[in-house]
Structure formats: C-alpha cells, structure tokens
Amino acid sequence: MAEVIIKNVKKIYSGNVTAVHDFNLHIKDKEFIVFVGPSGCGKSTTLRMVAGLEDISEGTVSIDGEVVNDMQPKDRHISMVFQNYALYPHLTVYENMAFPLRLDKKQRVEPLSPTEVERAQKELEAARAAGNAAKVAKLEDELQNGRQQKGYTNDQIYDRVTSAAQVLGITQYLTRKPKALSGGQRQRVAIGRAMVKDCKVFLMDEPLSNLDAKLRNQMRAEIILLRKRINTTFIYVTHDQTEAMTLGDRIVCMKDGFIMQVGTPAELFDMPANLFVAQFVGAPMMNTVNCDLSREGDKYFVNPYGYKLPVDGEKGKALLERGVQSRPIILGMRPEHIQLARGKEGIPVTIQVNEMMGSEYHLHVTTEQGNKLIVRIPTISLTDEERNSMVNGTQINITFSGKAMHFFDPESEKNLLVDITNADAYELDADIIKHEQQEELPKAEKEE
Amino acid sequence: MAERKHMSMSTKRRIGNVASYVTLALISIIWILPFVFLLLRSFDVGNTGPSSAIFPEKFGFGNYIYLFTAGADFLKWYFNTFIIALVVCVVQTAMQFSMSYVLSRYRFKLRKFMMNFMLVLGMFPGFLTMIVLYQVLKTIGLTGANAVPGLILVYVASSGMGYYVSKGFLDTLPKSLDEAALVDGATRAQIFVRVILPLCKPILIYTVLTSFMGPWGDYVFAYTVSLGNEAGMNVAAGLNSWLAPNMINDHFAPFCAGGVVVAIPVMVLFLFLQKYYVEGVTGGAVKG
Amino acid sequence: MKNYTDLELLRLSKAKRTGHKIGVTFRSIPGKFKRLGIKIGLFFKNLVFGIGHWFRDIALTFVRGDWKTKVSYFVMGFGNVSRKQIFRGILFFFFEVIFILYMALFGGRYLSKLYILGTNEKTIVDGVELPGDNSFNILLYGVLTLFFIVAFIYTWNLNIKQNRINEQILKDQKQLDTGKDDLRALIDKNFHKTLLALPTIGIIIFTVLPIFFMILVAFTDYEASHSTFFGWVGFDNFGQLFNWSNSGGSKFSMTFGQILLWTLIWAFFATFTNYFIGMLIAMLINKKGIKLKKLWRTVLVFSIAIPQFISLLFVSKMFTTDGIINSLFHTHIDFWNNQWSARICVIIINLWIGVPYLMLVVTGILMNIPKDLYESANIDGANGFQQYTKITLPYMLFITGPYLLTSFTGNMNNFNVIYLLTGGGPETQAYYQNAGRTDLLITWLFKLAVNKGEYDFAAVVGILVFIVVAGLSLIIYNIIPSTKNEEEFQ
Structure with a gap:
C-alpha cells in the first residue's frame, strides 16, 4: 500500500519564478500516473520534488502516509529512471544494477534468495542426516521466516540482478561497461537498476525521449508489461501524449505550472476540461473555430465558417441540462470526427496538402474564408476513385459529426460541458480520501 | 586537360607537405637545441665555467660525480625538493579537488561570493603575501635551515584557489549521476568517493602532475624562505646560487649536470602521463 | 546618429556596419555607468537593510x-x-x-x-x-x-x-x-x-x-x-606615486610609469606572439597529410617538462657576450646590456617557453571545430586562407577569449621569465632604486621588498598591480563576446 498524496505543493525558485503552482493530487496505490505537458510546464519539477531531488517550497508530499518533505531521497523508498540513463560509466552493468543494493546497510529480515534457498535445503538435509538439531531448527527458521541481516548478501544481490536482467533481456551484457551498450540497452539497464530495489514508488522522468521512434514504441510496450510484473505505484513524466495515453491509468495534464486536467485517458480525450487539453491530447491536433452557439427551443445550432450545423444527440441534451443560452463559443472538432459529405450538403473546402499515412489520410484543407483545418479520413472508407481524386487543389465537401463537437468558452477557454476546474481537482480527491476513511473506520470498529 | 590539372594539384600538395616538414623539423631543432647544449655542457670536465664552446673540451662524468659527493649540497637540495614536491602534490590535489568538487556540485548561499572573492584575490600579485608570510615563518622558526616545512605550508595553504581546471572538468559530468546515486541510497561522501572520484582519473592525474611540477621548479619562494641557508634550499635556489659571480667560474658545468638530473623525473612523468596533461591543458583553457 | 533595426543593418556595407557598432558601443557607455551606479547603490541599500534586519532579528529573538x-x-x-x-x-x-x-x-x-x-x-x-x-x-x-x-x-x-x-x-x-x-x-x-x-x-x-x-x-x-x-x-606613499610635477616629480612616480608601460607592452607581445605562432604551429601539425603528428607534438611538450629555472637560466647564459649564440654566429653582441635588445630577446625567448603550451591549447580547440563547417565552406568555394579567416580564427578567438584575458594578466605577472633571464636588467640609475629596463611591476615589487627592504613601496606597487589587472579584466570581460553569448558557436 503506497499512496502518494501531493498537497498544495508549490515550487518557487529564487527570483520569484514559480515553476509549480499549488499542485494537488492523490495517487492511489499501484496506480500508474502520467504527468504530461509541454516542456517547462513543471511536470519534471513535481516529480523531482516527490523524489527529493528538489526542495518543496510549500505544501507537503506524503508517501505511504508519511510526510517526506524533510526526508533524504534514499529514505523515501523510491526508485527512479532518468532521462539520460545516469548509468555510472566506470561500473559494469552488473555493478550498476547492484549499486543500490550494496549501499543499503540497514538491519532487516530478508527472505532467502533462490540460490540461498537451494543451498539451505541441501544443508538442511545434511544436518538432518547428521542429527544436528540446533542447525536444523536454525535453517528451518531461516527458510520459513527469512534471515536477520544487515544489508544484502552477495547471493541475494546476484539473484536479484540476474533475475531483473533476465526480465529485461540484458543478461549477456552484465559484464560490459555502459559505454559499450546501445541507447535502448542502456535504458534497460537504468530500468533494471531501479527494479532491483524494493520500492514503494517507481519514478520515471522522460525515460524514452532519448530513444528513436521505433525503439520508443517497443520500450513503451515493455514498460506496460514491466508494470504488471513490478506492481507498484508509478509516476511517469513525458511530453509525448501518445505515451501518456497508452501508459497511464490517469493522466495529469500540466501547463505553466498549473494542472489543466486530471483524468483517465478516455476522459481527457472525450471530455477535455479546456482548450489546452483538447489540443494537447490527440494527433493531429483538434480543429478550432470561433463561432456562435444558438438555441432554438430545445435545439442547438453552431455556425462554423458561415454554415449552420445542428448539434445533436447527447451533446444537445447536456447543453439543455445546463441551460446554456445562445452565446459565442470556440467550437472544437477532432480531425477524425470530420467526414466527407459525399453528395450531401456540406462545407466546401480545398485540399492544400495531402498526407497519405497508410491507414489514413491527413488532409490539410482551407475553407472559402481561408480558415485552415485538418481532416483525418481512414483509407478503408474511401473508394479507389476518391483516393485518386484526393490531390492538391481538389474541392471536397465535409461535414462535422454533431456528437463529437466540443464547446469552449472563448474567454476562459473552459469546456462548457465539463465542470472539473483546476481548483476542483484536489477537492475531488480530498472527497475520495474522506470517503475511503469513512468507509474504513466503521469496518475497523466492527472488527474490534 | 583534366588529368594535367589533377597532376598539378597533387604536386602542389606534395610541395606544400615538403615545406611543412622542413618547417616542423626546423621548429623541433630550435626547441631541442638548448637541451642538447645543456647536455653537452654537463659532460664538460675540462672547463667547468661558462663557455662559448658547443662541444666539451674534455668529456667525462666528473660533474655528475661532483653532484653526488659530499662536497656539494646538491643531494641535500634534491632530497628537500623531492620531499616538498611529494607532500605538496598530495595535499594540494586533495584540497584543490575538494574545492572544485564543492563549487561544481553544490549550490549553497556563499558559493557565488566565494568564487568572485577568490577571483579578486587572485588578481593580487602572489609575492605581496610573501613578505608577510616570510616574517611570520621567521618568527616561528621555519625559515633558513628549517625552510622545508615552511615552504610546504606556503605552497599548500592557498591551493584551494586553483580550482578552475578541475571544476571545468567536473562541470561536464552529468548532474543526474549524483542524483541517481542519491536515489540509490548513497550519502554525499559515498557519491564523492564511489561515483565522482573514479570518473575524475584524468583530471586528478593532471592536478597531481601540475602540483608536483610547481614546487619542483619553484625558485622565488624557495629562495626567499631559505634565506641563503644551504641546508634549507631546494634545487632551484641551490643551483641558482652556483651562478653567483663568485661561484660561476667553476660551477657552471655542474649546474648543467644538476639541471639534467632535475629534469629527468619530470620528463619521465611526462613520458607516461602526457595524455592527461594535454587533456587538462586543453580542457582548462576552453573552460576558462 | 541614425538608429537602424537589426534587419536594416544587414543592408549596410561592412565598414558602415562596423562604424555603427562602434558608435553604439560608445553610446552605451553612459548607460553602463548608470547601471553600474544603480547596482552599487542597490548593493549599499541592501547592505544597510540587511544589517538593519539582522539587528531586528537579534532583538526579536531575544524578546520572544x-x-x-x-x-x-x-x-x-x-x-x-x-x-x-x-x-x-x-x-x-x-x-x-x-x-x-x-x-x-x-x-x-x-x-x-x-x-x-x-x-x-x-x-x-x-x-x-x-x-x-x-x-x-x-x-x-x-x-x-x-x-x-x-x-x-x-x-x-x-x-x-x-x-x-x-x-x-x-x-x-x-x-x-x-x-x-x-x-x-x-x-x-x-x-x-x-x-x-x-x-x-x-x-x-x-x-x-x-x-x-x-x-x-x-x-x-x-x-x-x-x-x-x-x-x-x-596616503604619503601613494602621494609619491602621483607626484608628477616636472621639476620636483619623484623618481618613484617616473619609474612606476615607465615600468607599467613596459609591463603592458610586454604582456601584449608575450600574449599575442605566443598565440599566433602557437596557432600556426598547431595548424601545421594538424594539417591533413602530415605524418608523425605525435612526434612533433611530443618534442614541443617536452620543453614544458624541463623546469623553467634550468632552461631559462641556461638560455640566459647562451645569450651573454661570450655565450653560445655569439660564438655560433661569430658576433659579439651584448644582448643583455642594451635595453632594446634585452627587451626583444625576452619576448623572443618567451616564445620558446610559451608556444608549446599554446600549441596544446589550440590543438584541442582545432579538433573541436565541427568538420562540416569546413566541408560546407569548401562547397561554397572558400579557399584555405578564407577558411582560416572566416572559420578558424573567429571560432578560436571566440573560444579562447577568456583564456587570452587570463593569459594577458598572467603575462603581466610573469615573474619567472623576466627574473631568470635578465633579473630585470639592464639596471639604470634613472630608475628608482636602480630598477632595470626589463623589470615588470612584479619583479620590481619583488626586488623592492626582498632586496631593498622597502616594504611600504612594494605594498603600494602590489595594490596598483591589482588595480591595473582588475580594471583591465573588467573592461575586457565586458567587451569579449564569449562571456555573453555562450550559445553562439554551440
């Protein structure tokens, strides 16, 4: 059980530069949280404050119920993977991975490692045969309850390092120096070094950004597998929205030191709290246009590019529930929610650039007024004839899917249909904590 | 046509190369010649005074033998110098490296002030302090015949100020190494000893080398602190005393022999450690 | 003067552009002084406030x-x-x-x-x-x-x-x-x-x-x-130094002026002759097609390994009237007794001391100049000399700017070369306490203190050396580009 609770945390650098404003987050046990945002948004700073590499200017961070503000990184029970790997160049891969274990000299009760178990069992048989009762009792106790020891034995270190190396597929490199490894292999070693230690929170600071695109996809998949194996709380920092969407249980989207939205990948994609999140998540970027939302009885209409389009279904109902009146808005449409009109009435646009991506087309088009937008059309939905006609300068008609429209306030840039504001993010979480405590307390009483 | 042009180009290059080789050979000769002269003079047992002759009148090892006989204090000077240089290079390296490590790796309140302050201090001529230090050493009896510990103290005391070069090197080591070690559970002292020091071998060797060479060839401080007392001199001050007007006429050739003997250890060190020295010099200059 | 925008500047001829830049530099001087003044003012304000706060904290801690x-x-x-x-x-x-x-x-x-x-x-x-x-x-x-x-x-x-x-x-x-x-x-x-x-x-x-x-x-x-x-x-000692009046002007003040002038001339020549000759030799050794690079370099580096007191004292004897140089050329020139020949000799012999060091520095930097700069210049049609003036030299000056500064001040205080070669001589009656024509401020300071025992004047000279070095550093540091746009060449 290792919750991380970040409460009212601020980072103010000397000279009154505030890198992180009032950060509130409740990370549940074994959750995979991703901090995402453009560079300079404070995501790495926040992570480093959790790690203890950066002082916390205000607020508290607690790991597993303990406030860690004044704790050294080594006492926080964390592991961390750095962007540039941070492998010790003078140590072999094996020694790199063994480093945290060798440094740990605490008294502990440690279960025997597989090699030790094997040996202990042999000794046990021998002791039994010899009738050495004291030794038998001691060995049995050790096998069952672990051994009281200081730090780790060489066998334990060996077993841990080799098993981590096996998981990561770097066993054959254990005797090499980091210099002799490729970028991907170094990254694996860095992850391995973080894995061997028993940690409550696993921190990763842009671990894949130094890798090339192909390797990055491969490593991303491996991290998903790794996460199942390690099964602890993860905090992962990235600037890449694809990584965030594929890895995270929940995503914290940040900008200029503020949390823009906290939510599951689907929430961020379907219900972006504001224009920033809407445009940051999803590729290509969401199209936006200033226009008017008009209400006629129970029906809503928008007029992008001078064409009146109905808002239909759920969205209309939601607007009605909130009693939204006619008003100016920013209309957001994801490229994949725009279709070819195919003979039906639509907005005429001219193709400027045609990007054939294989499974889909990205069309950069302009409207008659000169507004630019991007349309994403699955290749499979096009006839051969249509595909051949998609050349630059061709005019096509497009329609918007009314279900997937997003409405933003032009001034605050907030989504008209999503209530969660930045300030609410923590309160929401605080409610959860209260809730859980209330639930737990009566239980405990009952048990007593 | 094209072929002829090609030919002329390669000829041109060949001529250029020959010119370069000739220049380089000339330069090498200019740089080597004084040592050749020095070496030749050191073997001259016929005329041990200053001479305009290039080749010795009489060739022999007499001057070298003279150095190591009881009549000359050379052995004493050599021993003094060796002790001083050895102690200084160990202590100075430790102090200098500590200073550069701290200034490169830690951010504390007085850091900027310390760096600026040392910069300003460095602009005062070093001899200015010598006047005071000499008087102080004299009062505690570390001049003259007892100059060796006094000299060590003077050389070592302010060595923290020469932190620039190694700090430049340390600045190039990624900070995330320290952070990774911190997360891995190392104390600051363990980071210093187990992570940083092993990576600093080149610059450590450079520091050892330069801090050995400093006192090995220093004349001014040694001359002042030893006060003309031969028991407390180092080789530089001692050999220089042989060039005084009343000594030079029969001591010039032994001086040359002494010079050769003094130069040999440093040359041997250079033979093996040249790579590190070059790295340090270039790195230090670029970092400023 | 006309104010140009950066883009407009590009249309001007090179001469005009330089003129404009010089004008801008000079016009910015008052502003710089003003800013410096403000900085100093702020410093004192902070100081006073800091002390005030300190007293308040001390008092409050006591009361509470x-x-x-x-x-x-x-x-x-x-x-x-x-x-x-x-x-x-x-x-x-x-x-x-x-x-x-x-x-x-x-x-x-x-x-x-x-x-x-x-x-x-x-x-x-x-x-x-x-x-x-x-x-x-x-x-x-x-x-x-x-x-x-x-x-x-x-x-x-x-x-x-x-x-x-x-x-x-x-x-x-x-x-x-x-x-x-x-x-x-x-x-x-x-x-x-x-x-x-x-x-x-x-x-x-x-x-x-x-x-x-x-x-x-x-x-x-x-x-x-x-x-x-x-x-x-x-301030009596300082008063002597600034007593310039023609008739009763003190010898000390005259000597100081003369020696300071020579110190600056020496530092200039010592720095730049070493720099350019070192650079030439480094480029020669690193030229494509030259073999035995390591050997040439090692020959020069070994002269660093010889302690200076040996090589300099020996070379100094080589240049005496009955020294090897004169006997080689069958001449009888008294190099060390004429102020001009002595001065020229120390500058030349200093080359022998300093060039190997510079050669190492320059070699290191030469290797760091990206090769594609030259390749692209080749394609653009630049010849060897143009490549040198347009790429190598600017890059070198940029990188070594701070190094040149420290090397200049280092040469001002280059005790060994002067003292071991000439001992400051030839000495002259015209100077205070018989200082010599090749004496630098630093050797003069040494002689005043150690040989003549005039500690008070030595201290004055020492302070003035500091003022000159600090002043020069401050000015040059503000002019050279390396300290300001660190990213330009990276």
Missing part, C-alpha cells in the same frame, strides 16, 4: 525567546546544551572561552595599539636593552585579532540563530538533531562544509590575512631599516 535563549546571548551554547544538543553546545561554549581568553591575554593588548602601531622604540639604557613596541607584531596581531572578532561575531550569530530554529522545531514537536546526527551530517548533508573547511581556512590565513595586512602596510613607513618600529603615514 525563552529564558534558555536569553542566557545564550551571554553564554554561548547554553541553549543547545539545555535542549540536549550537548555536542554543539560545548563547541560553542569552548569557542567563547577561547575568544575571551585570547582577547584578555593577548589580542586586546595589540588591538588597543593598532591605531598608532606602538609608541616606544627599543632603547638601550646603560647597556641594558629595554624592549620597545614591535610595530610589525602590533599590526600583524592587530589584524589577526580583527579577523578573530569577525569570526566570533559570526559564530555568536550562529548561536543565536540556532536557538531561534531550535525553539521553532520544539514548538512544531519535532526532534532536534543530536550530536550523532551532526556527525553523520558531516559526511552527508553537510559534506560540502567538511570538504571546504581546510581549503577555506588555508586561504583565509595564508592569503586573505596577508593581503589585508599588506594593504595596510601601504599606509605605513614599514621598511627593513626600521622593521620593528614604524607608524601610519596615511
């Missing part, structure tokens, strides 16, 4: 603190001990005891005489020597005592601050650090303090204190002839 804190104002470490930080407390207390003992038994005496540096000269009455005041000791121990007092105030303040912090920690119901924690922190949290302790103390005692002392000496008449009894003379 509990009785343990209050006692600590008089008995240092009491607060620590009474809050069970025995280790720290005892250290504080010991420091206070030592300080009081020192002041009472030793320091106080010297400090009280510091303002006059002693009144009784050593006298001999009826064959019995009556010890008088020793001005040197008074000045030295007086300064030491001043330093000690500063250290004491610092420690006392630390002691007060500790009390304040400890009270807060106890109020928050947290644990105070124990002595064991303190020791552990020395290898962990406070490891930098452990590492810095020795080097810093060394610098303070062996550099800061002596320099402070010598600055004071410049305001006394401390000379070897009366080294134990001297007094304050105010």
Whole structure:
C-alpha cells in the first residue's frame, strides 16, 4: 500500500519564478500516473520534488502516509529512471544494477534468495542426516521466516540482478561497461537498476525521449508489461501524449505550472476540461473555430465558417441540462470526427496538402474564408476513385459529426460541458480520501 | 586537360607537405637545441665555467660525480625538493579537488561570493603575501635551515584557489549521476568517493602532475624562505646560487649536470602521463 | 546618429556596419555607468537593510525567546546544551572561552595599539636593552585579532540563530538533531562544509590575512631599516606615486610609469606572439597529410617538462657576450646590456617557453571545430586562407577569449621569465632604486621588498598591480563576446 498524496505543493525558485503552482493530487496505490505537458510546464519539477531531488517550497508530499518533505531521497523508498540513463560509466552493468543494493546497510529480515534457498535445503538435509538439531531448527527458521541481516548478501544481490536482467533481456551484457551498450540497452539497464530495489514508488522522468521512434514504441510496450510484473505505484513524466495515453491509468495534464486536467485517458480525450487539453491530447491536433452557439427551443445550432450545423444527440441534451443560452463559443472538432459529405450538403473546402499515412489520410484543407483545418479520413472508407481524386487543389465537401463537437468558452477557454476546474481537482480527491476513511473506520470498529 | 590539372594539384600538395616538414623539423631543432647544449655542457670536465664552446673540451662524468659527493649540497637540495614536491602534490590535489568538487556540485548561499572573492584575490600579485608570510615563518622558526616545512605550508595553504581546471572538468559530468546515486541510497561522501572520484582519473592525474611540477621548479619562494641557508634550499635556489659571480667560474658545468638530473623525473612523468596533461591543458583553457 | 533595426543593418556595407557598432558601443557607455551606479547603490541599500534586519532579528529573538535563549546571548551554547544538543553546545561554549581568553591575554593588548602601531622604540639604557613596541607584531596581531572578532561575531550569530530554529522545531514537536546526527551530517548533508573547511581556512590565513595586512602596510613607513618600529603615514606613499610635477616629480612616480608601460607592452607581445605562432604551429601539425603528428607534438611538450629555472637560466647564459649564440654566429653582441635588445630577446625567448603550451591549447580547440563547417565552406568555394579567416580564427578567438584575458594578466605577472633571464636588467640609475629596463611591476615589487627592504613601496606597487589587472579584466570581460553569448558557436 503506497499512496502518494501531493498537497498544495508549490515550487518557487529564487527570483520569484514559480515553476509549480499549488499542485494537488492523490495517487492511489499501484496506480500508474502520467504527468504530461509541454516542456517547462513543471511536470519534471513535481516529480523531482516527490523524489527529493528538489526542495518543496510549500505544501507537503506524503508517501505511504508519511510526510517526506524533510526526508533524504534514499529514505523515501523510491526508485527512479532518468532521462539520460545516469548509468555510472566506470561500473559494469552488473555493478550498476547492484549499486543500490550494496549501499543499503540497514538491519532487516530478508527472505532467502533462490540460490540461498537451494543451498539451505541441501544443508538442511545434511544436518538432518547428521542429527544436528540446533542447525536444523536454525535453517528451518531461516527458510520459513527469512534471515536477520544487515544489508544484502552477495547471493541475494546476484539473484536479484540476474533475475531483473533476465526480465529485461540484458543478461549477456552484465559484464560490459555502459559505454559499450546501445541507447535502448542502456535504458534497460537504468530500468533494471531501479527494479532491483524494493520500492514503494517507481519514478520515471522522460525515460524514452532519448530513444528513436521505433525503439520508443517497443520500450513503451515493455514498460506496460514491466508494470504488471513490478506492481507498484508509478509516476511517469513525458511530453509525448501518445505515451501518456497508452501508459497511464490517469493522466495529469500540466501547463505553466498549473494542472489543466486530471483524468483517465478516455476522459481527457472525450471530455477535455479546456482548450489546452483538447489540443494537447490527440494527433493531429483538434480543429478550432470561433463561432456562435444558438438555441432554438430545445435545439442547438453552431455556425462554423458561415454554415449552420445542428448539434445533436447527447451533446444537445447536456447543453439543455445546463441551460446554456445562445452565446459565442470556440467550437472544437477532432480531425477524425470530420467526414466527407459525399453528395450531401456540406462545407466546401480545398485540399492544400495531402498526407497519405497508410491507414489514413491527413488532409490539410482551407475553407472559402481561408480558415485552415485538418481532416483525418481512414483509407478503408474511401473508394479507389476518391483516393485518386484526393490531390492538391481538389474541392471536397465535409461535414462535422454533431456528437463529437466540443464547446469552449472563448474567454476562459473552459469546456462548457465539463465542470472539473483546476481548483476542483484536489477537492475531488480530498472527497475520495474522506470517503475511503469513512468507509474504513466503521469496518475497523466492527472488527474490534 | 583534366588529368594535367589533377597532376598539378597533387604536386602542389606534395610541395606544400615538403615545406611543412622542413618547417616542423626546423621548429623541433630550435626547441631541442638548448637541451642538447645543456647536455653537452654537463659532460664538460675540462672547463667547468661558462663557455662559448658547443662541444666539451674534455668529456667525462666528473660533474655528475661532483653532484653526488659530499662536497656539494646538491643531494641535500634534491632530497628537500623531492620531499616538498611529494607532500605538496598530495595535499594540494586533495584540497584543490575538494574545492572544485564543492563549487561544481553544490549550490549553497556563499558559493557565488566565494568564487568572485577568490577571483579578486587572485588578481593580487602572489609575492605581496610573501613578505608577510616570510616574517611570520621567521618568527616561528621555519625559515633558513628549517625552510622545508615552511615552504610546504606556503605552497599548500592557498591551493584551494586553483580550482578552475578541475571544476571545468567536473562541470561536464552529468548532474543526474549524483542524483541517481542519491536515489540509490548513497550519502554525499559515498557519491564523492564511489561515483565522482573514479570518473575524475584524468583530471586528478593532471592536478597531481601540475602540483608536483610547481614546487619542483619553484625558485622565488624557495629562495626567499631559505634565506641563503644551504641546508634549507631546494634545487632551484641551490643551483641558482652556483651562478653567483663568485661561484660561476667553476660551477657552471655542474649546474648543467644538476639541471639534467632535475629534469629527468619530470620528463619521465611526462613520458607516461602526457595524455592527461594535454587533456587538462586543453580542457582548462576552453573552460576558462 | 541614425538608429537602424537589426534587419536594416544587414543592408549596410561592412565598414558602415562596423562604424555603427562602434558608435553604439560608445553610446552605451553612459548607460553602463548608470547601471553600474544603480547596482552599487542597490548593493549599499541592501547592505544597510540587511544589517538593519539582522539587528531586528537579534532583538526579536531575544524578546520572544525563552529564558534558555536569553542566557545564550551571554553564554554561548547554553541553549543547545539545555535542549540536549550537548555536542554543539560545548563547541560553542569552548569557542567563547577561547575568544575571551585570547582577547584578555593577548589580542586586546595589540588591538588597543593598532591605531598608532606602538609608541616606544627599543632603547638601550646603560647597556641594558629595554624592549620597545614591535610595530610589525602590533599590526600583524592587530589584524589577526580583527579577523578573530569577525569570526566570533559570526559564530555568536550562529548561536543565536540556532536557538531561534531550535525553539521553532520544539514548538512544531519535532526532534532536534543530536550530536550523532551532526556527525553523520558531516559526511552527508553537510559534506560540502567538511570538504571546504581546510581549503577555506588555508586561504583565509595564508592569503586573505596577508593581503589585508599588506594593504595596510601601504599606509605605513614599514621598511627593513626600521622593521620593528614604524607608524601610519596615511596616503604619503601613494602621494609619491602621483607626484608628477616636472621639476620636483619623484623618481618613484617616473619609474612606476615607465615600468607599467613596459609591463603592458610586454604582456601584449608575450600574449599575442605566443598565440599566433602557437596557432600556426598547431595548424601545421594538424594539417591533413602530415605524418608523425605525435612526434612533433611530443618534442614541443617536452620543453614544458624541463623546469623553467634550468632552461631559462641556461638560455640566459647562451645569450651573454661570450655565450653560445655569439660564438655560433661569430658576433659579439651584448644582448643583455642594451635595453632594446634585452627587451626583444625576452619576448623572443618567451616564445620558446610559451608556444608549446599554446600549441596544446589550440590543438584541442582545432579538433573541436565541427568538420562540416569546413566541408560546407569548401562547397561554397572558400579557399584555405578564407577558411582560416572566416572559420578558424573567429571560432578560436571566440573560444579562447577568456583564456587570452587570463593569459594577458598572467603575462603581466610573469615573474619567472623576466627574473631568470635578465633579473630585470639592464639596471639604470634613472630608475628608482636602480630598477632595470626589463623589470615588470612584479619583479620590481619583488626586488623592492626582498632586496631593498622597502616594504611600504612594494605594498603600494602590489595594490596598483591589482588595480591595473582588475580594471583591465573588467573592461575586457565586458567587451569579449564569449562571456555573453555562450550559445553562439554551440
């Protein structure tokens, strides 16, 4: 059980530069949280404050119920993977991975490692045969309850390092120096070094950004597998929205030191709290246009590019529930929610650039007024004839899917249909904590 | 046509190369010649005074033998110098490296002030302090015949100020190494000893080398602190005393022999450690 | 003058552009001074406010603190001990005891005489020597005592601050650090303090204190002839230096001017001849197609390995009237007795000392110039010379800018080359105390102090060397681009 609770945390650098404003987050046990945002948004700073590499200017961070503000990184029970790997160049891969274990000299009760178990069992048989009762009792106790020891034995270190190396597929490199490894292999070693230690929170600071695109996809998949194996709380920092969407249980989207939205990948994609999140998540970027939302009885209409389009279904109902009146808005449409009109009435646009991506087309088009937008059309939905006609300068008609429209306030840039504001993010979480405590307390009483 | 042009180009290059080789050979000769002269003079047992002759009148090892006989204090000077240089290079390296490590790796309140302050201090001529230090050493009896510990103290005391070069090197080591070690559970002292020091071998060797060479060839401080007392001199001050007007006429050739003997250890060190020295010099200059 | 935008500037001819840049530089000078003035003003404002805050904090801590804190104002470490930080407390207390003992038994005496540096000269009455005041000791121990007092105030303040912090920690119901924690922190949290302790103390005692002392000496008449009894003379020594009047102008002032001029000329030539010849040789060795690169380099590097006192003294003898050089060319030139030949010789021989070093520096940088710069210049049609002036030289000057500056000031203080080659000579009656024509300020300073025992004038020269070096550094540092746009070439 290792919750991380970040409460009212601020980072103010000397000279009154505030890198992180009032950060509130409740990370549940074994959750995979991703901090995402453009560079300079404070995501790495926040992570480093959790790690203890950066002082916390205000607020508290607690790991597993303990406030860690004044704790050294080594006492926080964390592991961390750095962007540039941070492998010790003078140590072999094996020694790199063994480093945290060798440094740990605490008294502990440690279960025997597989090699030790094997040996202990042999000794046990021998002791039994010899009738050495004291030794038998001691060995049995050790096998069952672990051994009281200081730090780790060489066998334990060996077993841990080799098993981590096996998981990561770097066993054959254990005797090499980091210099002799490729970028991907170094990254694996860095992850391995973080894995061997028993940690409550696993921190990763842009671990894949130094890798090339192909390797990055491969490593991303491996991290998903790794996460199942390690099964602890993860905090992962990235600037890449694809990584965030594929890895995270929940995503914290940040900008200029503020949390823009906290939510599951689907929430961020379907219900972006504001224009920033809407445009940051999803590729290509969401199209936006200033226009008017008009209400006629129970029906809503928008007029992008001078064409009146109905808002239909759920969205209309939601607007009605909130009693939204006619008003100016920013209309957001994801490229994949725009279709070819195919003979039906639509907005005429001219193709400027045609990007054939294989499974889909990205069309950069302009409207008659000169507004630019991007349309994403699955290749499979096009006839051969249509595909051949998609050349630059061709005019096509497009329609918007009314279900997937997003409405933003032009001034605050907030989504008209999503209530969660930045300030609410923590309160929401605080409610959860209260809730859980209330639930737990009566239980405990009952048990007593 | 094209072929002829090609030919002329390669000829041109060949001529250029020959010119370069000739220049380089000339330069090498200019740089080597004084040592050749020095070496030749050191073997001259016929005329041990200053001479305009290039080749010795009489060739022999007499001057070298003279150095190591009881009549000359050379052995004493050599021993003094060796002790001083050895102690200084160990202590100075430790102090200098500590200073550069701290200034490169830690951010504390007085850091900027310390760096600026040392910069300003460095602009005062070093001899200015010598006047005071000499008087102080004299009062505690570390001049003259007892100059060796006094000299060590003077050389070592302010060595923290020469932190620039190694700090430049340390600045190039990624900070995330320290952070990774911190997360891995190392104390600051363990980071210093187990992570940083092993990576600093080149610059450590450079520091050892330069801090050995400093006192090995220093004349001014040694001359002042030893006060003309031969028991407390180092080789530089001692050999220089042989060039005084009343000594030079029969001591010039032994001086040359002494010079050769003094130069040999440093040359041997250079033979093996040249790579590190070059790295340090270039790195230090670029970092400023 | 017309104001151009950056884009408009590009349309001008090179000459006009340079002219414009020079104009801008000069016009920015008043602004720079103004900014400097503001900076200095702000510094003093902060200083005054800082001191004010400090007093307020001290007073507030006293008023608001509990009785343990209050006692600590008089008995240092009491607060620590009474809050069970025995280790720290005892250290504080010991420091206070030592300080009081020192002041009472030793320091106080010297400090009280510091303002006059002693009144009784050593006298001999009826064959019995009556010890008088020793001005040197008074000045030295007086300064030491001043330093000690500063250290004491610092420690006392630390002691007060500790009390304040400890009270807060106890109020928050947290644990105070124990002595064991303190020791552990020395290898962990406070490891930098452990590492810095020795080097810093060394610098303070062996550099800061002596320099402070010598600055004071410049305001006394401390000379070897009366080294134990001297007094304050105010700005008299400096007055001598600035006494330029034609008739009664002091020799000291004239000598200083002449030597300063030669020092600057020397530093200029020593720096730039080394720089360009070193660069040429480095480029020659690194030229494509030259073999045995390592050998050529090693030959030069080995001249660094020979201690300078040997090579320089030997070379100096090579250039005497009956030296090897004269016998080689069958001439009889007295290189060292003519001021011009001596000056030219030291500059040339200095090449022999400095070029190998420069060659190493330049080689390192040459290797770092991206090869594609040359490839692209080749494609653009630049010939070898153009490549040198458009790529190599600007890159080199940019990277080595700060190095050139330090090397210039280093050459101003290049004691070894001058002293071992010429000893400053040829000496001349025209100069104060027979200084020589090749004397640099630094060798002059050395001779004044060590040979002539004129410590007061030596101190004045030392201070002026500092002023010249600091001033030059400040100006050049603000001009050269390397310190400002670090990213330009990266």
